[in-house]
Amino acid sequence: MPKNCNFIGKLREVGLRPTKQRVKMCEVLFNREKTFHFTINDLVKMISEQMNQKISLATVYNTVHVFEKKGYVKEISIDSHKSYFDTNTSAHHHFFDEDTHQLIDIDKKDIDKINIKKNIPGKKINSIEVLVRVASDNQNQKKFN
Amino acid sequence: MPKNCNFIGKLREVGLRPTKQRVKMCEVLFNREKTFHFTINDLVKMISEQMNQKISLATVYNTVHVFEKKGYVKEISIDSHKSYFDTNTSAHHHFFDEDTHQLIDIDKKDIDKINIKKNIPGKKINSIEVLVRVASDNQNQKKFN
DNA sequence: TCAATAGTTTAGAATTATTATAATGTATAT
DNA sequence: ATATACATTATAATAATTCTAAACTATTGA
Incomplete structure (x- = not known):
């Protein structure tokens, strides 16, 4: 708006x-x-x-x-x-800062298109969203893959 | 286990x-x-x-x-x-069936590696997870992108 | 314009999910 | 076997959300 x-x-x-x-x-x-x-x-x-x-x-x-x-x-x-809640209602991706509990949009150009190579019979995809959890670099480090 | x-x-x-x-x-x-x-x-x-x-x-x-x-x-x-909750504790992706409220794992090989082209200064990525919402094919259809 | 009415706001009660408490019960080390 | 530390339980407390019923307000149309 x-x-x-x-x-x-x-x-x-x-x-x-x-x-x-x-x-x-x-x-x-x-x-x-x-x-x-x-x-x-x-x-x-x-x-x-x-x-x-x-x-x-x-x-x-x-x-x-x-x-x-x-x-x-x-x-x-x-x-x-x-x-x-989010005032951006389009399907999009987020960073979530686990230290401050803040949400940050990820610009569409900053993430490649997600391709799902399998589907569920009889089901249609409504949305695909990525959540990237981040935290301070010098503490609370976890592996990811 | x-x-x-x-x-x-x-x-x-x-x-x-x-x-x-x-x-x-x-x-x-x-x-x-x-x-x-x-x-x-x-x-x-x-x-x-x-x-x-x-x-x-x-x-x-x-x-x-x-x-x-x-x-x-x-x-x-x-x-x-x-x-x-999920007994699979590794970072992985899911389908969520909006009709039945059931969660289904997405096999790692069925989704390409996600590449985030931007980072948050001073923050480390803890996890990247994709959620694909699905629903019955002949109702409740929404666009996605 | 101004009342009728349909929709809205409000405080507080009800509901739901979750967590804390305190008493009782149980697994373990000795 | 028994003492002790830890677990389980029923119930109370808390937190987030939703419901309710009464008071209020925006809109419609005479």
Whole structure:
């Protein structure tokens, strides 16, 4: 979603009423240069800081999930104990920094096309995603292959 | 872990007392031909069925996590709402069937080596894993790239 | 414009997955 | 055999998420 766009219009387009909570969420999520990775808690914190009024946790959960269903954000599976979301909804790859728990997009050009030489009978591939776990170079080193 | 091995000895090797609960868990997890993917609930159900005695949920949680720390099993991040474990602890790739919620290993030879052309300064790669989501061919089709 | 209504937000309760606790039970070393 | 350290258990606690029902608000159309 481009910067500074008309969030009220965008919300109407997908059949959502442009309430002030939703418009504020759009600003926090989409009014930025780069892809944004967040957890529900991150979002509640940021919205609370930017609004004179408190926002309910349930509203943030509900609205994020509506946005997910409508394709505005996408959930990333990294850690089964926390839900991470991404404002980049295309299938793409990530670094996950195990020290800081930060997600970083991997540019499509920085990874070769993945070719799966086998398929599951009767099943179609929906997505192929790579997760590269990284950590500080001078500690916590594990082998990989 | 090979089939029909001495679980009591294996447990002792990593400093775990071979209680009947742990031996039973070993049998369920490792006494099989192929890699096994499971959730804690799967395991409780299977163990309960195979033992005359009930096993506590907490024991299964605790023991699975001890096994994980000791490198007998490995957690797989697929779905942020459920923890999947795998008896294949090497870094490898998976199909995830979105219809049945089943995990299937991808053989190393069925996927080309992944080459990441960029790195994060000061960070070392710990693992590279690919997740291929599949679903029934005649429904639920999404584009991928 | 302004009420009717359909949809939204909210606080708090409910649910689910997981972890901690404290009492009881058991494997092991001596 | 017995003491002791470690395990198991039922249950309580916690954390993340979802549900609920009442209050609130944006939209529609008279």
